[in-house]
Amino acid sequence: MSYAQSARRVALDVIMAVRESDAYANLLLPVHLERAKLSPADAGLATELTYGTLRMQGYYDAVIAQAAGRAVSKIDPPVLDVLRLATHQLLSMRVPSHAAVDESVRLAKTIGSRSAVGFVNAVLRAITKHEPEVWRERVIGAAGSGEEALALAYSHPLWVTRAFRQVLVAEGREVELEGLLAADNVPARVSVAALPGFADAAHIDVTIAEYSPVGGILREGDPGKNAAVASGRARVQDEGSQLAALALSRARPIVAGESWLDMCAGPGGKAALLAAEALLGGAQLTANELIPARAKLVRNALAVFDVPPEVWEKDGVEIGQEHPGEFDRILLDAPCTGLGALRRRPEARWRKQPGDVAQLGALQTALLHSALDALKPGGVLAYVTCSPHAAETKAVVGSVLRKVPSVTKMDTPAVVRQIAVHELDMPEASHVQLWPHRHGTDAMFIQLLVKADS
Ligand SMILES: C[S@@+](CC[C@H](N)C(=O)[O-])C[C@H]1O[C@@H](n2cnc3c(N)ncnc32)[C@H](O)[C@@H]1O
Structure with missing residues (x-):
């Protein structure tokens, strides 16, 4: 052979x-x-x-x-x-x-x-x-609609193409649909986060990232060959994920003694960044992950800390009842379809079905209710998904906030703008929606929420 x-x-x-x-x-x-x-x-x-x-x-x-x-x-x-x-x-x-x-x-x-x-x-x-x-030309010519033609030409399921179009239309950016689908077909560059207090992106042999203040892009493909990554002082992490974690840790100055929760932490990428930020500010992070094998990955991700944060293996849906009003900041990086990270897993787009969205929506809603119960009065929560699908993002936040009037949306773009190294192109909204074609990141959704002081 x-x-x-x-x-x-x-x-x-x-x-x-x-x-x-x-x-x-x-x-x-x-x-x-x-x-x-x-x-x-x-x-x-x-x-x-x-x-x-x-x-x-x-x-x-x-x-x-x-x-x-x-x-x-x-x-x-x-x-x-x-x-x-x-x-x-x-x-x-x-x-x-x-x-x-x-x-x-x-x-x-x-x-x-x-x-x-x-x-x-x-x-x-x-x-x-x-x-x-x-x-x-033959394939596009046989398509029944413009949307179907784009879906076929860029090899996306039609329902996913429609969901992306809906979000871009709401942003007044429908013209970007083709660029988004094309960007999904280009493998992502390998970006890393230098953990604050452990490493500095300026000194770890990377090209400085465009937006994340702790981010860099590997010059060579193999992360293991970068000394900072090999030693755990820097982590392979999408720049959008870095901004999502920093949106929570830098939403407002940290008060020493604050207690933070990463409710759905596996495999631990954002937990590591949050733990580093917490350590510098005198706050304490607890990480939680339902699936034991993934909780183990979280422990590995946190092993670089002298006193690693505690890792629970609880069902996040129950944490609100078990720990009411306990945390000053909570990251809810919810389980989602992952439609925002199609560049990374070539087969993922064919695995997901429209029914997954509804099923996950119910879980995301229950987790958000629970997270808000676990939040202290005056506390901040980041609701994050690596999917831009409206049913997993704005619809979940909207339906929960209608039932919990003590919680309001924070001006998330203002926070992210302050964190980012360069100006981010973001249409007017209270949330941040990042995009592969516009920002070179995964399509992360970030909504900061604040609970009223009682
Ligand atoms: C989007 S991933 C989190 C990614 C992680 N924040 C990171 O940056 O590495 C969502 C995680 O939630 C976990 N999960 C799913 N259902 C859960 C539940 N009911 N309670 C807690 N965690 C859950 C999944 O196993 C998965 O590891």
Whole structure:
């Protein structure tokens, strides 16, 4: 088997596992790369094949359906995996047609019947008959609406495209939809947070971040090679997540002795930043995480502190009743669909379903009620999601505030503006919505809330 064929085999194995057993490509791929002992160049090829194919799956399916003359739901799933992988090579990587087709037919032989092999050969030869630009026109031309055309062209589920459009329309920025979808298809740069009191972004061999005052962008891809990251003084963390944690810790000056809670802390990225800020200001953080394995990750994330914050393993929904009025500041980084972080997990967009939003909305609402119960009178809470979906953000905050009149929205953009190194482009609102295409961050939603003094 040639090296390139090994790279294709690795990619196919990962793509099949993602489909069959809900595996995470970013966790599984390194295992397969290690096992296959590929050269760095071929490991790079396998990575591009895997991530590119998974990300653009929606678009490739539209091409395959036209070339095959049948709906992809009528194609045997492993055969469809081979076709998707080959389509990525033909349309996005400009691999010579004969190599992409021949190698893919060889892969098909290992997983399908003789008729499946003939089918793969025929579909791929049909795809090679047109240039990538022609396929783009054909796919977009067959779309039923402008929204569907964008969803297909940028390989996003239609319901996700609609949800993004709705939020941008509310911001008066509908024209940015195409830019957002395009940005989701570009892998994120690796950004790090220098933990205040432990490291300074100016001195840890990174390019200073555009917005976060503690942030930097790695110059080389491997975080382990950065001394500050390797020693735990800096952490790989999206700049939007850094701003979300700092929005809480810097919402107002810290009074020594304050008590803080990170209610949904796993795996502990924001908890580490909050703990560093708390230590400098004389406050004390408690972290909480429902899932024990993830609570362990939080403990690891906090191990750099001489006296690490306590980590609870409670159901956040019950904390309000168990600890009423106890905390001066609370971060509720709620479990969400993660639709704001599609750059990071190529398969994630196909995993989520509209029904997830409703289910999570009920949990987010219960957690926010509980967090507000646990907040001291006069205390500040940050409600944060890495999803911009209105049903997980403004709708949750709005429905809870209608029932809890003692809580009001803080001018969150004013706080974030004061923290950020450079001016952030933010439409008028009481919340902050960050965007990959506008700010180069994940699409984080941040709403600061204040509880009235009793
Ligand atoms: C968005 S993640 C938090 C990310 C984290 N703040 C960070 O920056 O690393 C949400 C977390 O909430 C946890 N979670 C889900 N339901 C919960 C509950 N009822 N109580 C507490 N934590 C919960 C999930 O296991 C997940 O680890």
